[in-house]
Amino acid sequence: MTTFVDRVELHVAAGSGGHGCASVHREKFKPLGGPDGGNGGRGGDVILVVDQAVTTLLDYHHSPHRKATSGRPGEGGNRSGKDGQDLILPVPDGTVVQDKDGNVLADLVGQGTTYVAAEGGRGGLGNAALSSARRKAPGFALLGVPGGLQDIVLELKTVADVALVGYPSAGKSSLISVLSAAKPKIADYPFTTLVPNLGVVTAGSTVYTIADVPGLIPGASQGKGLGLEFLRHVERCEVLVHVLDTATLESDRDPVSDLDIIEQELSQYGGLGNRPRLVVLNKIDVPDGKDLAEMVRPDLEARGYQVFAISAVAHTGLKELSFALADLVAKSRAAKPAEEATRIVIRPKAVDDAGFTVAKEEDGLYRVRGEKPERWVRQTDFSNDEAVGYLADRLSRLGVETSLMKAGARSGDGVAIGPEENAVVFDWEPTVMAGAEMLGRRGEDHRFEPPRPAEQRRRDKQAERDEADEAFDDFKPF
Known part of the structure; x- marks a missing residue:
């Protein structure tokens, strides 16, 4: 059964906003008590939150569809609907959020870091909120906005200071078990480690974390074996430790060639060339292993590596290794700029953005795209003529009508x-x-005004049509 998952595709849906209410206050001897329709509640957000207690994305592997609750509709008597409840999704520290195209949306590092993956829809305004000096008794309310939908990819990159890399069965899990309190599964066959293991090490005044990355083999950067699946866990580590097996039973392997192959895979994966390296020659408790370690050590030191010969089983050379790693980690931390590790990508709109676009398509249709016009359309009850008129007013004030004229409509x-x-x-x-x-005219309610003679209403409407025709004739589109 799968116990560790570090990459999942998640389908999140925020809650929809509740509809506004169109209601008129009713009281004895007050036939027109005024509008009292309440607003709809907002829909709940879907929020990712870093939780140190969570170490895997397994829950989302089994249940990839998550939805927040919707807001309740408004009611008469100026009663607003209840807001939807936010859906909190705990994720491991070091989770990277991407869209389906691979664009990074957020890089979540640190306990309590949050990212809103899908925003809840706005609640519709009731007719009480829509009333004004000109529109005293609106006979309509706005509909709630549907919640946001998004398909995202969660990718876990282990947050550690030191990464142990090397061939399967080189002794990485054994080393992390004796340096820290971690208890990984250890056996004498390849690919015992199927998940990254983390341990905390204290060396003097320095405390650092160390990660045991599953074994690499030739071709790991192209997906062979388990290497590519877990190479991403090396990206955040500040120090790389090559754990080399000096007692391997394979005749075509030796510590130097193993080092060259692993370095080639790390180079092909990319982005790790500037990390400080340290070489550990493990299993010197085996007689042949100790002799081989003494033989290859001068060659490795000539390449500029700091080399430690140890035995994870016999606990030989561990203290010197632990303090050497602490020194490298301390230097790396001191060299890092003082900035927040968490990164959330924000793409602001241009300062000259009108909020919408108008484009003429091949079939002669004019298409209007924009956050506001599209949201206003979703909020409109098209069975209500007054609501449709209110939408037309909003679009006109935004400049949609002028832009259509300029486009040649x-x-x-x-x-x-x-x-x-x-x-x-x-x-x-x-x-x-x-x-x-x-x-009558949009925004006015003749029930609150003195009645006009029929002939006067006819002349007023004709005058409005004449003014509209003149304005259209005078306008010269670009």
Whole structure:
């Protein structure tokens, strides 16, 4: 059974916002008590939080679909709906969040670090919040916005100071077990270590963590064996330790050739060339192993490596190795810039961004794309004429109508707002007053104004149409 997972694809869905309520206060002798519809509650977010107690992504491997709760709709009497509950997903320290294209969204390091993977939808405004001096009794409310959906990839990169690398059965797990309190599974056959093991080592005043990375073999950087799957755990380590087997039973291997092969794999993986190295010749408790260690040590030192001959079984040479690693870790920490390890990628909008774009497609359709227009469309109840008129007002104030004119749109042309798979398409009629007939002009409610004679209403409407026609005729698109 799988016990360690360090890469998963996660499908997260935030909660949707609750719908606003359209309600009128009703009281004896007060037939028009005013709007009292409450707002809908916001949907819950999906939030990733670093938890030191979590060491694997196994839970998300078995359950890759996660969804937060939605907000409740508003009610009459100015009662707002309850907000949806945020969904907190604990992840291991060192988790990298990417989109499906491999772009890094966040690099989560440090206990309690958070990242909002999907934002909850806004709650719709009730008619009480939509009322104004001109719109005293709105007969509509805004719908809640659907929650965000995102497919993300979580990739765990172990956070450690020292990484032990080498062939399978070179003694890495044995070494980490005697240097720290870690208790990895150890046996005398290759690929005993199937997961990275972490241990904490104290040497004098320096405390550092050491990671045992599963064994590498030739071709590991191209996916052979287990190497490529776990090479990512070496990336965060500040010091690399080559653990070389001086008592191998394979006739075609020796410590120097093993070192060259592992260095070649690390070079092909990339990004590790500047890490300080240290060489450990293990298993000198075996007579032939001690002789071989003495033979190859001058060659390795001539290459510039600091070499330690040890025996993890007999506990020989461990104290000197531990303090040497502590010295390298301390120097590496002192050389690092004082900055936060956590990295969250933010891509701000351009300062001249109008918030939407208008493009004419090959079939003559004009498509409007933008966060605000698309959200406003989703919030509109198209069965309510007054709500449709309110949407038209908002789009006009944003400048969508002007941009359509500049793009060459004419009365009756098709306009789509939103992506192809979920767009609202309509025939454009510039500057036409929308809304229910009983409401007169948008934003006004004749129930709160003195009645106008029928002839006067007819003349006012005709004047509005004439002004609209003149404005359209005078406009010269680019």
